[in-house]
Amino acid sequence: MAAGRDGYDVIVIGGGHAGTEAAAASARLGARTVLITPDLDRIGQMSCNPAIGGVAKGVVAREVDALGGVMGRATDASRIHFRMLNRSKGPAVWGPRAQCDRGLYPRAVRRVLDELEDLELVQEMVSGLIMDEGRPRGVVTRGGQVVAGRVVVVTAGTFLRGKIHVGGEAGVDAGRAGEAPSLELAEALEAQGLELARFKTGTPPRVDGRTVDFSRVEVQQSHPEDYRFSGYVDEELPDQTVCWITWTGRELRDLIQENLPRSALYGGALSGRGPRYCPSIEDKIVRFPDNPRHQVFLEPEGLHTRELYVNGLSTSLPLEVQEAFLRTVPGLEEARITRMGYAIEYDYFPPHQLRHTLEVRSIPGLFFAGQINGTTGYEEAAGQGIVAGINAGLKALDRDPFTLERDQAYLGVLVDDLVTRGVDEPYRLFTSRAEFRLLLRQDNAQERLGPLARELGLLTPRQADALQRRLDERSRVLAWIRDSVARPDEVNPRLEEVDSTPLREPVRWVELLRRPEVSVEALFRGGEAPFDPEGDVAAAVEVEIKYEGYVERERERAERLREKAGFKLPEELPYMEFETISYESREKLGRVRPSNLAQAGRIPGVSPADLQNLILEVRRWRRSRPADASQEKGEAAAKAEKAG
Amino acid sequence: MKADTIVARSTPPGRGALAVLRLSGPATRRVLEKVAPELSAPPPVRRPTLAHLVNPADGSTLDRGLVTFFPGPASYTGEDLAELSVHGGVLVSALVEEACRRAGARQAEPGEFTRRAYLNGKLDLVQAEAVADMVDAQNAALHRTAVHQMDGGLSNRLAELREALVELEALLVHQIDFPEEDDPPVPVATVLERAGAVEAHMEGLLATAPEGELLREGALAVLAGRPNTGKSSLYNALLGEERAIVTPTPGTTRDALEARVQMGGFPFRLVDTAGLRSQAGEVERMGIEVARRYLAGADVILLCLPVDMDWGEPEDSFVAEWAPQVPVVVVRSCADRVPSTDGGAEASAADEGASDVLGGAGDVPEGAGSVAGRVMASARSGQGLQELRTLLGRLVFSGLVKMDAEAPVLTRRRQREGVKDARGEVAAFRQALRDGVPAEAAVSHLRSAETALEELLGVISPEEILDQVFARFCIGK
Ligand SMILES: Cc1cc2nc3c(=O)[nH]c(=O)nc-3n(C[C@H](O)[C@H](O)[C@H](O)COP(=O)(O)OP(=O)(O)OC[C@H]3O[C@@H](n4cnc5c(N)ncnc54)[C@H](O)[C@@H]3O)c2cc1C
Numbered sequence A: 001m002a003a004g005r006d007g008y009d010v011i012v013i014g015g016g017h018a019g020t021e022a023a024a025a026s027a028r029l030g031a032r033t034v035l036i037t038p039d040l041d042r043i044g045q046m047s048c049n050p051a052i053g054g055v056a057k058g059v060v061a062r063e064v065d066a067l068g069g070v071m072g073r074a075t076d077a078s079r080i081h082f083r084m085l086n087r088s089k090g091p092a093v094w095g096p097r098a099q100c101d102r103g104l105y106p107r108a109v110r111r112v113l114d115e116l117e118d119l120e121l122v123q124e125m126v127s128g129l130i131m132d133e134g135r136p137r138g139v140v141t142r143g144g145q146v147v148a149g150r151v152v153v154v155t156a157g158t159f160l161r162g163k164i165h166v167g168g169e170a171g172v173d174a175g176r177a178g179e180a181p182s183l184e185l186a187e188a189l190e191a192q193g194l195e196l197a198r199f200k201t202g203t204p205p206r207v208d209g210r211t212v213d214f215s216r217v218e219v220q221q222s223h224p225e226d227y228r229f230s231g232y233v234d235e236e237l238p239d240q241t242v243c244w245i246t247w248t249g250r251e252l253r254d255l256i257q258e259n260l261p262r263s264a265l266y267g268g269a270l271s272g273r274g275p276r277y278c279p280s281i282e283d284k285i286v287r288f289p290d291n292p293r294h295q296v297f298l299e300p301e302g303l304h305t306r307e308l309y310v311n312g313l314s315t316s317l318p319l320e321v322q323e324a325f326l327r328t329v330p331g332l333e334e335a336r337i338t339r340m341g342y343a344i345e346y347d348y349f350p351p352h353q354l355r356h357t358l359e360v361r362s363i364p365g366l367f368f369a370g371q372i373n374g375t376t377g378y379e380e381a382a383g384q385g386i387v388a389g390i391n392a393g394l395k396a397l398d399r400d401p402f403t404l405e406r407d408q409a410y411l412g413v414l415v416d417d418l419v420t421r422g423v424d425e426p427y428r429l430f431t432s433r434a435e436f437r438l439l440l441r442q443d444n445a446q447e448r449l450g451p452l453a454r455e456l457g458l459l460t461p462r463q464a465d466a467l468q469r470r471l472d473e474r475s476r477v478l479a480w481i482r483d484s485v486a487r488p489d490e491v492n493p494r495l496e497e498v499d500s501t502p503l504r505e506p507v508r509w510v511e512l513l514r515r516p517e518v519s520v521e522a523l524f525r526g527g528e529a530p531f532d533p534e535g536d537v538a539a540a541v542e543v544e545i546k547y548e549g550y551v552e553r554e555r556e557r558a559e560r561l562r563e564k565a566g567f568k569l570p571e572e573l574p575y576m577e578f579e580t581i582s583y584e585s586r587e588k589l590g591r592v593r594p595s596n597l598a599q600a601g602r603i604p605g606v607s608p609a610d611l612q613n614l615i616l617e618v619r620r621w622r623r624s625r626p627a628d629a630s631q632e633k634g635e636a637a638a639k640a641e642k643a644g
Numbered sequence B: 001m002k003a004d005t006i007v008a009r010s011t012p013p014g015r016g017a018l019a020v021l022r023l024s025g026p027a028t029r030r031v032l033e034k035v036a037p038e039l040s041a042p043p044p045v046r047r048p049t050l051a052h053l054v055n056p057a058d059g060s061t062l063d064r065g066l067v068t069f070f071p072g073p074a075s076y077t078g079e080d081l082a083e084l085s086v087h088g089g090v091l092v093s094a095l096v097e098e099a100c101r102r103a104g105a106r107q108a109e110p111g112e113f114t115r116r117a118y119l120n121g122k123l124d125l126v127q128a129e130a131v132a133d134m135v136d137a138q139n140a141a142l143h144r145t146a147v148h149q150m151d152g153g154l155s156n157r158l159a160e161l162r163e164a165l166v167e168l169e170a171l172l173v174h175q176i177d178f179p180e181e182d183d184p185p186v187p188v189a190t191v192l193e194r195a196g197a198v199e200a201h202m203e204g205l206l207a208t209a210p211e212g213e214l215l216r217e218g219a220l221a222v223l224a225g226r227p228n229t230g231k232s233s234l235y236n237a238l239l240g241e242e243r244a245i246v247t248p249t250p251g252t253t254r255d256a257l258e259a260r261v262q263m264g265g266f267p268f269r270l271v272d273t274a275g276l277r278s279q280a281g282e283v284e285r286m287g288i289e290v291a292r293r294y295l296a297g298a299d300v301i302l303l304c305l306p307v308d309m310d311w312g313e314p315e316d317s318f319v320a321e322w323a324p325q326v327p328v329v330v331v332r333s334c335a336d337r338v339p340s341t342d343g344g345a346e347a348s349a350a351d352e353g354a355s356d357v358l359g360g361a362g363d364v365p366e367g368a369g370s371v372a373g374r375v376m377a378s379a380r381s382g383q384g385l386q387e388l389r390t391l392l393g394r395l396v397f398s399g400l401v402k403m404d405a406e407a408p409v410l411t412r413r414r415q416r417e418g419v420k421d422a423r424g425e426v427a428a429f430r431q432a433l434r435d436g437v438p439a440e441a442a443v444s445h446l447r448s449a450e451t452a453l454e455e456l457l458g459v460i461s462p463e464e465i466l467d468q469v470f471a472r473f474c475i476g477k
């Protein structure tokens, strides 16, 4: 008989960005949790570019933090270069992005996990699921261990039947360069009747920094501010360093065009679809042959290594071509490759098979998070990890599920997009996916999600205190700006600086901030503001005051969406019988089984007219089922409650 | 659950030489096997084939007709469909229809074929509306517009406008989502200009709405004038049938009469009213009240005055009251009472400047310079009626008359409201940019404008912005 482990509430498979967040969240809720991953030294490993954040992604990283997650703290503790993207635009679309030390990041993740009493780590490869009456009862490992637990979260990343390709060579089975793929687990899941598909992605070569001619590239400085992803815990920031920018030219284009047939991505050796926004250099040259140049960022892999990540030159061409094209790039003429760029293809589970809790619809107790749901990126993985982990813990503890709406968080947008719209290329977040861009900001992630985290029990007492201080600070600043008065002698010099009409009479600060040309920063920089003019609260104040009308518009739209979301669609609706709805929409509705009208409206191809008819059909259907009459009343009551 | 199979006569009832029946649904072939057993199985595709049509109950022949089979999804409804051309007349088609029902089809409800086409994604909402318009069309102009819209005329224009907005949004979104790319920012002036062009197109579409909606509803043309001026006679003459009572006694017409009629190729609701005068009995006064209400809603007014009566104070004050709001055409009626002149119509269309030339024996009315046109006409001889019809069409539908026949027209309130909302949002977007509102906020107006058009067309496709971004810009750090 195999060695057994039991007594767990939740089993998390995989120690990547999704797995670590899932395990941590579940443990913080008080569910006894075990994280199983093949190499404990690679927990939280960054498979690709060692950078966290960016536009939209940065907001996600802060949302994960606001829910008590790991990513924010690990990023603060390992970031060696920081930029606030979109700084020149309004604070509503600022995107914090950190370059991390590839070694420090996983270590920080491990340190945060080790703080958790209810979490155990086990180094093993999971090879099968133990099922009983269609529900998980535990997992078995390659090493022959049986681990019992009724709630299982799978976060196997790119490892499911992963295959990597360099050049035209036949692919090699691997989950990531140098790591074994997960074959048995893919089969075990497939045997449960789940639908699988394949995606691909690629990574660029890394080079030895000692062989780069830095006189020929442009330096990109780190922004100086003491920016924090974590609103709860002040980690110590490492020293900061610089990045560099260079450009490709015509020579590189010609080389790539000549060698296209040798590319695994292009030669057709890879069947799955790849992302359009993170294209290989092959892709860029084929699609935009007329662009004279493409940007290349040289990013340090860490403080204590000279290895550089060549961002922008993701490729699966053979080594000699990679070497040849690097030689055409200014600064990289003599560069030596330390690790080759390569492409990887892997299995994922089309996410329409999930509920908004990330539980597999057909297998209660089984949750999926991360790249296996067809997404790409650390932040997207972490975000799903925390949603799945919270719900796994809640389920194990017999508590109500937790979901986020699209107007509450990018995490809500992410999960809802996956579940209701599905994916046809590796999914990444953009601000354009969020219809409530002005509400979902990096500066207010903690105000939005912190109170929910506190209620769920995801915060330690110290974190809950930190949250309260921030909430108080925010109200204090807002009240101060709305109520206190600026004197002409005090502000006129600053108003003149930005060409704004000087004051003759004292006015309230809020009036000044309504002027388009006057920013919080311009008004308070260097002055005696009773708050940090570069901090989150200042950014929040600026958006909420300056774009009050627009923020209000979004709130109203969110309200309308909530009304639609209040119209529930029972799981068992016989969609195929709803003859007033187009056939295509009936099929889609039947497949996705949205839980409310708002979700139904977001399924591609379901038209507004279909929605109108759906309302009528559902009402008719309910009337035809006397047992269900109570539900309609419930709906009416919910409405009345809202109105009241 | 599968849809059932439906049958209905698709040509209007009447005594045409041919009648066409349509069958649609999954059992179409089975019905054909029973009703047209001579046909090969499966039946020839999209090729009219002659066959005996029989009663499946006893095999008796009902008719010999042409059967054309269209397999789904490449058919009008998207399902298997057959068209049966049979001999005209009510009886034959009713018998064949009955035979199809016996063979398993069900009588179609009104509009059901089109509804199926819409449900199967063969038509969008605007096209489906156009089909309804076409079926209802009692006038040449609406029919022409409907045919064009069914081909996607209006849908295409709306889709183009939406596409232009999506492109514009993509330009702005690209700069927000990919700040590190080295494409230069798009100048605000360019964005403003492109948004302005979209707004102008929407303006153009909206300008067609008043007349377009009249195409469906019929323009209200009201006959007015003193008692006994030949209004009812003209009403009957324009309708081509004796609808109103005509007597030599003033005050004959008491209540308003309304009828649909096509004039100059355009649809009208022609109204005869009680003659207007100050000393009138109770009933007549109520009739005058009704007349005034019609006048207030009129699209054009026909002021009647027999050629042998003098233009007087009542006409002066009538013109002074109504002409500022609605085109008033002076009809010098009973033209046959004076020796024939060249008669005919004079239009003083707004853009040509008012013309005061009145042909023939008419006196030149004082203070009537603001009337939209004058016609000498006779209900008795028919003189001038055709000119009057043409003039009315040109006055009310002046925009459509000038427009290219292919140009899209808004014919429904729903369409007008949708385009109006969209136009308002585009205008707000431009204003916001001019006021220095940053793109990430202002773009919400573009979204709303897109939504308004999407709701009109009945499509939503949220991925499109990103598709645009990726198609235009080389993204990828
Ligand atoms: C070559 C490559 C290129 C990439 N390029 C980009 C890019 O350009 N842009 C971008 O945004 N993202 C890119 N990524 C994606 C990014 O790395 C992932 O999105 C992110 O790491 C996904 O996180 P995850 O937790 O879902 O999975 P991973 O980080 O892959 O973690 C999966 C974990 O599961 C473990 N595991 C797998 N199978 C088992 C098993 N049977 N039992 C136990 N443990 C198991 C693994 O050991 C690993 O620890 C790339 C990834 C790769 C590999």
Ligand SMILES: Nc1nc2c(ncn2[C@@H]2O[C@H](COP(=O)(O)OP(=O)(O)OP(=O)(O)O)[C@@H](O)[C@H]2O)c(=O)[nH]1
Residues within 6 Å of the ligand: B226, B227, B228, B229, B230, B231, B232, B233, B234, B245, B246, B247, B248, B249, B250, B251, B252, B253, B254, B273, B274, B275, B276, B333, B334, B335, B336, B337, B377, B378, B379, B380, B381
């Ligand atoms: N010669 C001639 N007589 C006409 C013509 N039209 C109308 N009449 C006569 O004019 C008289 C009045 O005609 P109606 O059509 O009843 O006039 P009306 O304006 O409707 O009258 P009320 O309803 O009483 O206001 C009748 O005797 C008609 O026969 C015409 O074109 N030529």
Ligand SMILES: [Mg+2]
Residues within 6 Å of the ligand: B231, B232, B233, B244, B245, B252, B253, B273, B275
């Ligand atoms: Mg009369």
